[in-house]
Amino acid sequence: xxxxxxxxxxKAKFQYEILDKYTAGIVLTGTEIKSIRYSKASIAESFCExxxxxxxxxxxxxxxxxxxxxxxxxxxxxxRKLLLNRKELKKLERDVNTKGLTVIPLRLYIxxxxxxxxxxxxxxxxxxxxxxxxxxxxxNKRNLDRIKKNFK
Numbered sequence: 127x128x129x130x131x132x133x134x135x136x137k138a139k140f141q142y143e144i145l146d147k148y149t150a151g152i153v154l155t156g157t158e159i160k161s162i163r164y165s166k167a168s169i170a171e172s173f174c175e176x177x178x179x180x181x182x183x184x185x186x187x188x189x190x191x192x193x194x195x196x197x198x199x200x201x202x203x204x205x206r207k208l209l210l211n212r213k214e215l216k217k218l219e220r221d222v223n224t225k226g227l228t229v230i231p232l233r234l235y236i237x238x239x240x241x242x243x244x245x246x247x248x249x250x251x252x253x254x255x256x257x258x259x260x261x262x263x264x265x266n267k268r269n270l271d272r273i274k275k276n277f278k
Contacts, residue, residue, distance in 0.1 A: 131162060133234040135169045140260060142230055142249035148218070150244050151209035152184070157192035158200050162242050166190040167234055174208065174229035174246055176219050182208040184231055184244065208244060221248055 138144075154162070161167060172187040183205045191199045210218070221227050233245040252260070 131165055131234070131236045133162075133165060133167050133169060135172070135230065135232050137170060138230050138232050138247070138249070140257065141252060142228070142247070143252055143256070144232075144247045144249050145227065146248040147232070148210060148214055148246050148248075150182070150246055152242050152244050153207040153209065154242055155200050157195040157198065158189050158206075159242055160195075161189050161192045161200075162234065163236065164193075166192075169231045169234050169244075172231050174231065176222065180215060180219060182210060182215060182218065182229070184208055184246075187231065187234075208246070218248060 166189065168188040169184075172184055174182055174184050176182055185205055186203060187206060188202050189200065190202055218229060222229060227248055227250055229246055230249050231244050232247050235243055235245070237243050
């Protein structure tokens with residue numbers, strides 16, 4: 127078991143423009159938290175959605191079945207409820223419904239108290255030309271760093 131669990135969504139910053147970040151708790155069962163502690167989870171293809179009662183759920187997050195679990199093991203791709211303050215939920219739901227923004231997970235980690243937390247972001251999808259601009263900036267920065275390294 128690892129001490130530091132830090133599962134990232136690496137494609138999120140490339141595909142979306144991050145506007146606001148929140149930290150949310152997750153409702154998990156026993157075998158789910160054990161799998162997360164062994165870093166057996168993925169948030170690469172996941173997103174967040176509101177249900178009809180205004181609750182926020184993370185969809186398509188994969189938590190592998192616990193290796194030592196019995197028939198009480200969890201489903202790997204189940205919807206999991208996120209825990210936020212009511213004020214934060216209302217603000218997120220308003221922005222998603224009116225401005226056409228989306229809520230995406232950025233990072234899954236375990237805090238110092240042993241609770242699993244999901245860092246989510248209110249984001250706006252990038253267009254193709256924005257993605258090209260991001261690639262161009264990243265390549266220019268990499269080349270500049272190489273040049274600086276050679277002069278030292």
